[in-house]
Each structure stands twice: as structure tokens, then as C-alpha cells.
Amino acid sequence: MNKVTGINLNGNAYQLEEPGYAKLTAYLAQAREQLAGNPDQTEIMADLEQAIADKFQRFLSAHKSVVTENDVETVIKEMGPVDGERQENGEEQAAFRGPKRLYRIPEGEWVAGIANGVATYFDVDVTLIRIIFVLLTILTTGGFIFGYILGWVFIPVARTQEERAAARGIPFNAEELISRAKAEYAKLDGKRAEWNKRWSEWKKEQRRESRKREEWLRHTQWYGPRHHRPSAFGELLGIIVFCFFAWYGYHHVPVIHDFLDAAWSLWHRVADQLAQYISGQ
Amino acid sequence: METNDRFASIRKGLLEFAVLNVISAHEAYAADILAALSSTEFQTQEGTLYPLLSKLRRDGLLEYEWRESENGPPRKYYRLTEKGHHELRGAERYWKRLIITLKSLGTNR
Numbered sequence: 001m002n003k004v005t006g007i008n009l010n011g012n013a014y015q016l017e018e019p020g021y022a023k024l025t026a027y028l029a030q031a032r033e034q035l036a037g038n039p040d041q042t043e044i045m046a047d048l049e050q051a052i053a054d055k056f057q058r059f060l061s062a063h064k065s066v067v068t069e070n071d072v073e074t075v076i077k078e079m080g081p082v083d084g085e086r087q088e089n090g091e092e093q094a095a096f097r098g099p100k101r102l103y104r105i106p107e108g109e110w111v112a113g114i115a116n117g118v119a120t121y122f123d124v125d126v127t128l129i130r131i132i133f134v135l136l137t138i139l140t141t142g143g144f145i146f147g148y149i150l151g152w153v154f155i156p157v158a159r160t161q162e163e164r165a166a167a168r169g170i171p172f173n174a175e176e177l178i179s180r181a182k183a184e185y186a187k188l189d190g191k192r193a194e195w196n197k198r199w200s201e202w203k204k205e206q207r208r209e210s211r212k213r214e215e216w217l218r219h220t221q222w223y224g225p226r227h228h229r230p231s232a233f234g235e236l237l238g239i240i241v242f243c244f245f246a247w248y249g250y251h252h253v254p255v256i257h258d259f260l261d262a263a264w265s266l267w268h269r270v271a272d273q274l275a276q277y278i279s280g281q
Numbered sequence: 282m283e284t285n286d287r288f289a290s291i292r293k294g295l296l297e298f299a300v301l302n303v304i305s306a307h308e309a310y311a312a313d314i315l316a317a318l319s320s321t322e323f324q325t326q327e328g329t330l331y332p333l334l335s336k337l338r339r340d341g342l343l344e345y346e347w348r349e350s351e352n353g354p355p356r357k358y359y360r361l362t363e364k365g366h367h368e369l370r371g372a373e374r375y376w377k378r379l380i381i382t383l384k385s386l387g388t389n390r
Contacts, residue, residue: 034332051311
């Protein structure tokens with residue numbers, strides 16, 4: 001059984017199996033990328049979509065209303081790769097980059113995952129971005145925190161695999177997904193092996209120390225590995241930590257005190273202006 | 282390398298004249314063109330043809346007209362412009378000259 005997604009191809013509605021949908025999306029994204037800079041890009045894309053729609057028609061009948069993954073593969077093979085003018089610059093074009101967007105990435109975040117997202121966007125180490133963030137905060141005497149909060153509100157979180165691919169600017173398709181999942185699993189495996197090793201060493205040491213401690217160890221073990229906390233809780237924790245720092249800074253750091261006072265009065269002035277504007281209307 | 286592979290880039294370069302030839306015979310829409318080419322050395326796919334048609338149109342060699350079809354949405358029917366006819370005749374002359382030149386260079390007939 002496969003989940004089905006409805007799509008609109010140049011004004012034609014079709015139901016596609018989800019893996020097929022992913023492949024078609026990847027194909028069209030690649031076509032659009034190939035045609036980037038072509039003045040007729042929109043028109044050619046519409047023609048291609050129409051051609052795909054015509055081909056899908058062949059696979060549908062009164063008894064079959066869904067285009068399967070296999071059908072999509074066949075159609076994409078028939079269509080062939082889209083020849084852009086860019087391809088003349090050599091075969092390197094095969095290493096196609098997907099659309100790149102800024103997302104907040106919750107994996108390994110400290111506060112809201114913004115540094116993480118920015119680091120992924122520019123493909124640099126997250127520590128570097130964090131250092132820059134801290135420097136910016138100092139240079140702007142706290143003003144950057146305001147920007148950070150704005151980012152928190154306005155930058156979306158990369159939740160789906162597709163969004164994660166877009167955060168990295170790599171193409172999203174089934175093969176890509178599988179290879180990434182494999183790489184992540186291998187990484188996890190490596191970590192697990194290391195962890196197991198450390199764990200057994202530690203256990204040996206404990207055993208040597210005393211039986212009583214081993215009992216205690218078994219007791220803690222009983223609780224099992226800690227699960228990743230849900231992200232809503234993580235965000236709440238982030239806000240609480242931020243509030244604490246803001247409170248602490250307000251009372252003990254003159255710069256933050258001044259900044260918050262200034263922000264507070266700015267807010268009042270804006271609110272007044274707004275109220276005047278609304279009542280004046 | 283087979284002869285077939287050696288000529289791959291030449292075929293690619295000649296594809297646009299193959300397409301112009303197909304259209305010069307009679308007005309055609311994309312699927313017609315693909316069908317006409319499918320049994321020849323110039324067999325190609327939508328992914329290649331559509332960008333090529335748009336380029337030829339931008340170069341002013343062909344133009345199209347939307348026409349209703351019996352079943353399904355309207356189709357773009359392509360035909361050669363005056364410039365397209367001219368270009369095609371020029372290409373044919375040039376191609377003949379190339380063959381004569383090639384033959385005159387050797388004795389392997």
C-alpha cells in the first residue's frame with residue numbers, strides 16, 4: 001500500500017504514488033535548474049508538464065486512477081534528461097544543486113537552531129557561526145538578540161526530508177534520500193560501537209570497584225537510554241533560558257539594562273504612533 | 282569506439298536541421314516530430330526537443346500556432362518561417378560541400 005498525492009501538471013489533475021511524486025518533483029526541479037537563464041523557461045516547463053501529463057494518460061483507465069511509481073519512472077525515462085544550454089559547459093553539470101533555502105535546524109540546536117541553519121546554508125562549521133553570533137551580540141550591545149528572536153519567529157524549521165534537502169541545497173529524490181539515510185545509519189553505527197566500547201570499559205571498572213556500585217549501575221541502566229526530548233519542549237526550554245538570561249542581564253549587566261530600557265521605550269513610542277495612526281484613520 | 286559513437290556529437294549538432302527538415306515537410310506538433318525522428322539516427326526525447334524548439338523559435342527559424350485537438354488540450358503546431366526555409370537551404374548546401382570536401386581529400390571511395 002502506498003500513500004497517494006494529488007498534483008496539478010499544467011492544469012491537469014493526477015493522483016501519484018508518493019515515491020513517484022518525489023521522483024517527478026526531482027525531475028522537474030532538475031529541468032527547471034537546467035533551463036535557468038533560458039528566457040523561455042516558463043514556457044518550456046509548461047510544455048514538458050503537458051507532455052508528462054499526456055504520457056500519464058496512457059497509464060490510466062477506468063480501473064486504474066492512480067499513476068504508480070513505476071509509471072512515473074517509465075515516463076521520466078521516455079522524456080529523457082532536459083537539455084539546457086548550461087550542459088554545453090561540460091559534464092560537471094551532472095552534479096546538480098537543488099534550491100537552497102534558510103531553515104532552522106533542530107538537530108543539535110542550542111536555542112532555536114538558527115546558527116545551525118545558517119551554518120548549513122553557508123556550509124561552514126556551526127561553531128564558527130556561534131562565535132560570530134556572540135561577537136555580533138557584543139558589537140551591537142545586545143541588539144543582535146532582537147534579530148535572533150525575529151529569525152526565531154520568521155525562519156521556518158526544516159521538518160520534512162525535502163526541507164532538509166533544501167536547507168543544504170542538495171536535490172531531493174528517492175536515491176538521495178536512501179543514500180543519506182544509509183550514511184546517517186553508518187554514522188550512528190560507528191557512534192554506537194564507540195559508545196558500547198566505552199560502556200563496557202566503564203562497566204569493568206565499576207565491577208572492580210564494588211558490587212554495591214554495580215547494583216546501582218544496574219538500577220540506572222533500567223531507565224534505558226534517554227529519548228530525544230520533543231521539540232516543543234526544547235523551544236520552551238530555550239525561551240525559559242533566554243528569559244533567565246534577559247532577567248539576569250537586566251539586573252546585573254548595565255549594557256543589557258540600557259538596551260532593554262531603550263527597547264522598551266522604543267516599543268512604547270511605536271505603540272503610541274500606531275495607536276495614533278489607527279485612531280486617526 | 283564504434284562509428285556510431287564517433288558521430289554522436291555530429292548527430293547532436295545536426296539534430297536542429299533534422300527537426301527543421303521534419304517541419305519543412307508539413308506543420309507538426311512535438312509528438313509528430315518525435316515520431317518522425319524515432320525511426321532514424323536522430324531519434325530524440327522530449328527533454329531535448331522542447332528546449333531545442335524554443336531555441337529555434339527564438340532564433341526566428343520557426344513559429345507556432347495553437348490548434349485544438351480532437352482529444353485533449355490544444356497543441357502547438359510548428360512551421361518554418363521564411364528565415365527558417367532560408368537557413369535550411371543554406372545548411373543543405375553546406376552539408377553537400379562538406380561531403381565533397383571530405384571525398385576530395387582521399388582516395389578511399
